[in-house]
Structure formats: C-alpha cells, structure tokens
Amino acid sequence: MAGERRKFRREGEERRRDQLVAAALEIIAEKGPDAATVRTIAERAGVTQGLIRHYFTSKGDLTRAAYQSHMQRMNEVSFAALDSAPQEPLARLEAFVSTTLSPPALNGTAVGLWSAFLQMIRRDPEMMVVHEANYLAFRDRLEGLIAALPGQRSPAELRALAIACTAVIDGLWLEGSAYPEGFDANELAAIGWRAVSAILGIDTPARAGTGPRPTTKETLP
Amino acid sequence: MAGERRKFRREGEERRRDQLVAAALEIIAEKGPDAATVRTIAERAGVTQGLIRHYFTSKGDLTRAAYQSHMQRMNEVSFAALDSAPQEPLARLEAFVSTTLSPPALNGTAVGLWSAFLQMIRRDPEMMVVHEANYLAFRDRLEGLIAALPGQRSPAELRALAIACTAVIDGLWLEGSAYPEGFDANELAAIGWRAVSAILGIDTPARAGTGPRPTTKETLP
DNA sequence: CGCACAATTATGCAAGCGTATAATTCCGGT
DNA sequence: ACCGGAATTATACGCTTGCATAATTGTGCG
Numbered sequence: 463m464a465g466e467r468r469k470f471r472r473e474g475e476e477r478r479r480d481q482l483v484a485a486a487l488e489i490i491a492e493k494g495p496d497a498a499t500v501r502t503i504a505e506r507a508g509v510t511q512g513l514i515r516h517y518f519t520s521k522g523d524l525t526r527a528a529y530q531s532h533m534q535r536m537n538e539v540s541f542a543a544l545d546s547a548p549q550e551p552l553a554r555l556e557a558f559v560s561t562t563l564s565p566p567a568l569n570g571t572a573v574g575l576w577s578a579f580l581q582m583i584r585r586d587p588e589m590m591v592v593h594e595a596n597y598l599a600f601r602d603r604l605e606g607l608i609a610a611l612p613g614q615r616s617p618a619e620l621r622a623l624a625i626a627c628t629a630v631i632d633g634l635w636l637e638g639s640a641y642p643e644g645f646d647a648n649e650l651a652a653i654g655w656r657a658v659s660a661i662l663g664i665d666t667p668a669r670a671g672t673g674p675r676p677t678t679k680e681t682l683p
Numbered sequence: 684m685a686g687e688r689r690k691f692r693r694e695g696e697e698r699r700r701d702q703l704v705a706a707a708l709e710i711i712a713e714k715g716p717d718a719a720t721v722r723t724i725a726e727r728a729g730v731t732q733g734l735i736r737h738y739f740t741s742k743g744d745l746t747r748a749a750y751q752s753h754m755q756r757m758n759e760v761s762f763a764a765l766d767s768a769p770q771e772p773l774a775r776l777e778a779f780v781s782t783t784l785s786p787p788a789l790n791g792t793a794v795g796l797w798s799a800f801l802q803m804i805r806r807d808p809e810m811m812v813v814h815e816a817n818y819l820a821f822r823d824r825l826e827g828l829i830a831a832l833p834g835q836r837s838p839a840e841l842r843a844l845a846i847a848c849t850a851v852i853d854g855l856w857l858e859g860s861a862y863p864e865g866f867d868a869n870e871l872a873a874i875g876w877r878a879v880s881a882i883l884g885i886d887t888p889a890r891a892g893t894g895p896r897p898t899t900k901e902t903l904p
Numbered sequence: 905c906g907c908a909c910a911a912t913t914a915t916g917c918a919a920g921c922g923t924a925t926a927a928t929t930c931c932g933g934t
Numbered sequence: 935a936c937c938g939g940a941a942t943t944a945t946a947c948g949c950t951t952g953c954a955t956a957a958t959t960g961t962g963c964g
Binding site for chain 3: 501512
C-alpha cells in the first residue's frame with residue numbers, strides 16, 4: 463500500500479545538470495530566490511532532492527552553475543541578434559540598442575533573476591568574477607560598435623562613451639522591466655536610441671525639429 | 684545561577700520602531716536579506732526578538748516599514764542636495780547629477796538594499812506602489828530641472844528627456860555601486876554629466892563658449 | 905510608597921531548510 | 935540472463951526560522 467517507490471529513468475550527467483540548473487533559474491525568476499529550495503528545484507526538475515547533492519557538491523554550487531548558465535545564455539542571445547544585423551555601423555548600433563530594449567530581452571523575469579543574483583554577487587567573489595566578465599563583455603561589444611562608426615575617437619573617449627551608452631541602456635532596460643506599465647510599447651527603444659545618438663553626437667534620424675542638436679549654434683532656417 | 688534575567692529600559696513606541704527599522708536596514712545592506720532574521724534584527728537593535736512582534740504585526744510588516752523609511756530618507760537627501768545648490772538652472776542640474784553619482788550616494792550598501800528590495804517589490808503590490816511613487820518622484824524632479832533650462836520643450840519631449848536622463852544616471856549609479864573597482868573616482872560623475880548634457884543638447888562645459896541652444900526652433904529674442 | 909499595567913524578556917513550537925546516509929532500482933556489459 | 939555498480943529515491947537529523955504565549959520587570963500615577 464504505502465511502499466510505492468517512485469519510478470525513474472536514468473539520464474546522462476550533463477542532461478541532469480542542465481535540468482536542475484534550468485529548474486533553479488525558473489523558480490528564482492518566478493518566485494524569488496527564497497522559494498528556490500532544494501526541494502522545489504528538484505520537484506520542478508522532475509526528480510527528488512537527493513539527486514541535487516549527487517550532481518552538485520552543495521546548493522551554492524548549483525546556484526553558481528545557474529548564474530553562469532544564465533549569463534552565458536544572455537550573451538549568446540545578444541550575439542545572435544548582432545550577427546543577423548546589417549553591415550552599416552550605424553544600423554548595427556541601432557539594431558543592437560533596439561533589440562536590447564524590446565521584448566524578449568525586456569521582460570519582468572529577467573530583472574527578477576538579475577536582482578536576485580546581484581545579491582549573491584556581492585557576497586561571493588566567484589560570482590563577482592562572472593559578473594565582471596559579462597558586464598565588460600557587453601560594454602566591449604558596444605564599444606566595438608561605436609568604434610566602427612565614422613569619425614575618430616581616442617581610446618579614453620571610446621571608453622567613456624561605451625560606459626555612458628551601457629548605462630543608459632541598462633537603466634532603461636531595468637526600469638522597463640521592473641515597471642512595465644510605465645512605458646509604451648516602443649517608447650523605451652526609441653528613447654534609448656535617441657539618447658545613444660545624442661551621447662555619440664549623431665543626428666537623430668527620426669524626428670527632425672525636436673531632436674537635440676548638440677554642437678552647432680546656428681541651426682535650421 | 685542561570686536565572687539572570689536581562690535588564691531593560693522602556694522606550695517610546697516611535698523610538699523603538701525606528702530602532703528596529705534601522706537595524707533591519709543595516710543588516711539587509713550589510714549581510715543581505717537572508718541574514719535579516721527576526722533574531723539578528725532584534726539583537727542589532729539591542730532588544731530581544733519578541734519585541735518585534737509587539738510593535739509589528741509580522742516580519743513582513745517590519746520589512747515594509749523599513750523600505751518606506753529607506754525610500755523616504757533617500758528622497759530627503761536628494762532634496763537637501765538640491766536646496767543648497769545654486770540658482771542657475773544649468774548649475775543646478777549639474778549639481779544634481781554630480782551629487783547622485785558621487786559618494787555617499789554612490790556606495791555599495793545602497794545597491795545592496797536596492798536589489799534586495801527589488802525582489803520584494805515584484806511580489807508585494809504594496810511595495811510596488813512605494814517604488815513607483817519614488818521612481819516617479821526622482822524623474823519628476825529631474826524633469827523639473829530640465830524644464831527650467833533655457834529653451835522650450837513640449838511635455839512629451841520633456842518626458843522622454845527625463846526618462847533618458849534618469850536611465851543614464853541610474854545605470855551609472857548602479858554599475859558604479861555594484862562594481863566600484865571598475866571606475867576612477869570622479870569618472871562616473873564626469874561621464875554622467877557629459878551624457879546628460881548630450882541628451883539635452885547642451886554643449887559640454889569643457890568646450891565652453893557656446894551657450895546652450897537646446898531647440899532648433901526659434902527660441903531666444 | 906506601592907500598585908497596576910504596558911513594555912520587555914524568556915521559552916516553546918511547528919514547519920522548513922540544507923545536508924548526510926541508507927535503501928532501492930535501472931541498465932549496460934558479459 | 936544476470937550481476938555489479940552507478941543513478942535515483944527515501945528517510946532522517948540537526949539547525950534555523952517566524953510566530954505564539956507565558957513569565958517578569960520597569961515605570962507613571964494615586
């Protein structure tokens with residue numbers, strides 16, 4: 463009667479690890495890090511909790527693996543969008559900004575993950591390394607896009623511009639994800655592109671008249 | 684010899700609540716939200732844990748009170764910095780940006796608090812209301828500073844500019860706080876001011892000589 | 905001075921946590 | 935066919951958590 467032991471199938475180690483990592487990420491994103499207990503993660507992955515300790519030396523180990531996996535996937539998505547972009551530097555940059563500030567990159571679950579991991583980053587040096595590497599990867603990619611634009615800029619100048627553009631994109635992404643009701647559909651992408659253009663000293667392509675004209679004193683007729 | 688009962692002093696209700704709120708904020712900022720248990724909070728406040736339930740109906744109630752208090756204080760600090768600023772609109776704006784992107788506003792504990800609360804905001808509608816109100820208050824203040832600049836801007840234009848400037852400030856504040864080794868002392872404030880200037884169409888102060896000419900339409904006499 | 909009552913401490917409890925370990929069951933090699 | 939070991943489940947333990955309640959003690963008021 464009671465002794466119905468659960469049936470199971472054996473899976474490869476890699477696949478099991480991926481399942482557990484995916485389950486952990488889902489739960490952290492949906493219900494927060496506190497809800498991501500060993501038991502709920504195992505349940506979501508369709509196994510029992512003991513298996514976690516069979517594939518990870520501790521729960522923290524699983525959490526680190528999940529963070530690494532999440533960051534890697536974000537990177538890949540970002541890269542993929544760039545690969546299918548056109549070739550003109552300006553269009554590439556615009557595509558990059560627009561992609562980052564539109565769904566699916568802009569979504570509520572990602573910011574949940576982001577803030578959850580930020581907590582751990584501050585206490586776990588190993589996670590800090592991953593964070594640093596990924597932040598710099600994002601910025602460097604953006605810096606590369608900027609460097610490809612017409613005009614010459616010194617390295618220091620490039621660095622400052624990349625930091626500023628990264629910041630405005632991050633800030634918009636964050637508020638748009640955390641407080642989605644506050645903005646229209648394409649509003650953030652449009653604002654982001656205008657801001658990046660302005661920072662880089664590019665004439666805003668879309669709406670002449672209202673756009674900032676940074677340098678020249680005498681303007682239009 | 685075991686029966687040494689702890690001595691205590693009675694305090695007013697308001698004072699005790701403040702002490703508990705302050706203790707909770709300190710612990711969340713320093714050690715993360717998981718470390719902020721009823722017992723550690725009480726210990727930090729110099730009382731025993733039972734007292735928390737005497738002044739707050741639950742731990743969540745205390746946490747909400749802590750968030751409210753934190754946000755209110757951030758607001759006051761921000762306001763105070765503006766009050767002692769000069770009167771010319773441009774200088775006021777620059778002071779605001781610079782203050783926000785320099786210590787003590789820029790520090791690691793604040794971002795710890797920020798990301799910890801962001802977690803709760805996503806699950807607690809009551810906290811979401813507080814967050815929304817404070818984000819909009821920040822943005823509105825910034826929008827007011829922008830509106831005071833010479834030149835005319837439509838309400839829609841003002842909104843977009845305020846969103847963009849808020850985003851760049853938030854993004855810089857965030858990365859500077861979360862990853863302080865990555866930036867020089869005044870670097871972020873300088874980058875922030877340059878970015879805001881560019882977004883608003885103001886000539887960067889370094890290359891002085893030309894006054895701010897924000898709009899392309901007819902503006903000045 | 906002492907008394908009543910709120911403020912505070914002390915103790916207890918059930919639930920949930922991560923971890924350790926024992927018990928089973930699947931599955932490939934022979 | 936079956937067996938040995940790895941994969942997986944099951945159970946248990948010690949600890950911490952938030953919350954409840956009982957026991958005390960400080961203190962304003964007569």
